[in-house]
Amino acid sequence: MxxxxxxxxxxxxxxxxxxxxxxxxxxxxxxxxxxxxxxxxxxxxxxxxxxRTESYKGFLFDMGGHRFFSxxxxxxxxxxxxxADRFLVRQRKSRIYYRRKFFDYPLRALNAFRKLGVIESCTIMASCLRWKAFPYKEEKTFEQWVTNRFGKRLFKIFFESYTEKVWGISCSELSADWAAQRIKGLSLKTAVLTALGKKDKGIKTLIESFKYPxxxxxxxxxxxxxxxxxxxxxxxxxxxxxxxxxxxxxxxxxxxxxxxxxxxxxxxxxxxxxxxxxxxxxxxxxxxxxxxxxxxxQKLRYRDFLTVCLIIDVAELFDDNWIYIHDANVKVGRIQNYKNWSSEMVPEKGKSSLGLEYFCNEGDAIWNMEDDELVELAKQEMKELGLLQVDDVIDGCVFRVEKSYPVYDxxxxxxxxxxxxxxxxxxxxxxxxxxxxxxxxxxxxxxxxxxxxxxxxxxxxxxxxxxxxxxxxxxxxxxxxxxxxxxxxxxxxxxxxxxxxxxxxxxxxxxxxxxxxxx
The missing domain is CATH 3.50.50.60 (FAD/NAD(P)-binding domain)
Structure with a gap:
């Protein structure tokens, strides 16, 4: 040192x-x-x-969604x-968008079972048991680490698409260190017990509320x-x-x-x-x-992202703080609903604002797109996801954030x-x-x-x-x-x-x- x-x-x-x-x-x-x-x-x-908090015409935008808990x-x-006196207490609500359906996140057993169906749910459990019995002998990659704990099927559904969208590389190229740091202590058993309202004595509960300025x-x-x-x-x-x-x-x-x-x-x-x-x-x-x-x-790498901020002529959109988009048909990775973080982020009654996060590399096609093109892309992808009508968007802007994520390749x-x-x-x-x-x-x-x-x-x-x-x-x-x-x-x-x-x-x-x- x-x-x-x-x-x-x-x-x-x-x-x-x-x-x-x-x-x-x-x-x-x-x-x-x-x-x-x-x-x-x-x-x-x-x-x-x-x-940081960016601003545009009085609207405030959080670059990434920063919950205050520790x-x-x-x-x-x-x-x-x-x-102290400027903090709000917010209940965490986030979901995963997959196959045009919304899944609670953290995953809840009954919600996931109902949305995936009996056959898919049984396939997931069978896959988990198979990989518990015959796991990868080495856990060098993100894919190996997650598969050994959740099974290959659940990895494909709830990990692969979003993770590769965030990092821009295959899960077989991403180091297991990433999973060990960010998902450590969790397992399918933990998720199921939490979802059923029970607790493994060796595992703490996941936070359900947080503070926010x-x-x-x-x-x-x-x-x-x-x-x-x-x-x-x-x-x-x-x-x-x-x-x-x-x-x-x-x-x-x-x-x-x-x-x-x-x-x-x-x-x-x-x-x-x-x-x-x-x-x-x-x-x-x-x-x-x-x-x-x-x-x-020169060999250490970073992942960048940009946020397309949309101002919406609708008072209420959806209850989530943010939504993870597990859909390879759109480029957006995550959507922030700023009004649900704090109403003071939106200065005009009857309006809402969203932040669509696009993970990219500085200098690539997404990063270099003109702001008006990015706003149009965001509007069309919100329509594709069924979350918004294009005509409801009355304005937009873009903020770029370089070197946001150190890459664990x-x-x-x-x-x-x-x-x-x-x-x-x-x-x-x-x-x-x-x-x-x-x-x-x-x-x-x-x-x-x-x-x-x-x-x-x-x-x-x-x-x-x-x-x-x-x-x-x-x-x-x-x-x-x-x-x-x-x-x-x-x-x-x-x-x-x-x-x-x-x-x-x-x-x-x-x-x-x-x-x-x-x-």
């Missing part, structure tokens, strides 16, 4: 945080709260990263202290950014890090290119915390990283290990968050990495950010009897008593002064 300890006394610490998403802003907040000078560099015009007491406390997830991160600046630190928008200057195993400074002014700025620091994509960080080092490390960086692990060993050799650099660790972490996991990184700077410790989200339970399993506390002692020691700017002596005018006005 990075050699952070015993570098500087507290009064000489100056931290540069690359990335204004959940991990970077969490780290920045805790550092600023400890009276350590911080500068956050965010390449976009708004904070939040993938968890097994970490430290994360829950952080959220509550910053946005009134104006989307970006509301949280805009609040955090404001708190950072109110403490005398800076949050610089439109600041893309294009060069990272190093001397041996120490980072000296980073340089940014600011749009639209094309202004180049340099930021020095004693410590650097980065949530930018790990390959980008390595490839922007000067002097360059060794060739073997650069080659490994067959070779990612070996390349990631090369990069991890290299960046851990720097004495004043920590990488955090989904992209900084090349791990499909949730928002709360990203925050935990930021908490630990900040704690390492504040307390001159070397706690391992890479160990976050390596627990053996699926991230949506939770019980009142057992709260996950794998990082509680670290997180609590780091956060201490959080001071909010409303009760601070520092004024909002100072916060405004410290928000970098760029471009």
């Amino acid at each position: 990075s050699k952070i300890a015993n570098m500087d006394s507290a009064d000489t610490k100056e931290v540069v945080v690359v990335g204004g998403g959940p991990s970077g802003l969490t780290a920045a907040f805790l550092l600023a709260d400890a009276d350590i000078e911080v500068t956050v560099l965010e390449k976009h015009s708004i904070v939040g990263g993938i968890a 097994k970490s007491d430290a994360v829950n406390e952080f959220w509550e202290k910053l946005l 009134e104006k989307g997830p970006g509301m949280m991160w805009e609040t955090v950014a404001s708190e950072v600046t109110s403490r005398g630190s800076k949050v610089c928008l439109n600041s893309d890090v294009t060069r990272i200057n190093r001397s041996g195993t120490k980072i000296e400074s980073v340089e940014t290119l600011s749009e639209p002014s094309a202004h180049i700025a340099r930021f020095d620091g004693s410590h650097f915390i980065s949530s930018m994509p790990l390959p980008d960080l390595v490839l922007r080092l000067d002097p360059p990283a060794p060739e073997s490390v650069r080659q490994a960086a 067959a070779t990612y692990r070996e390349h990631l290990q090369v990069l991890r060993e290299f960046v851990e050799g720097f004495e004043n650099l920590q990488t955090i968050g989904r992209n900084g660790l090349h791990r499909y972490n949730n928002q709360d996991h990203a925050m935990l990495t930021g908490i630990i990184a900040a704690g390492n700077v504040i307390n001159d410790t070397n706690n391992d950010v890479w160990s976050v989200n390596e627990d053996k339970r699926y991230h949506e399993e939770i019980s009142s009897e057992e709260r996950a506390s794998e990082f509680s002692s670290i997180a609590n020691a780091t956060t201490g008593k959080v001071r909010l700017s409303q009760s601070d002596e520092k004024s909002s005018s100072q916060a405004e002064d410290n928000a970098c006005k760029v471009g």
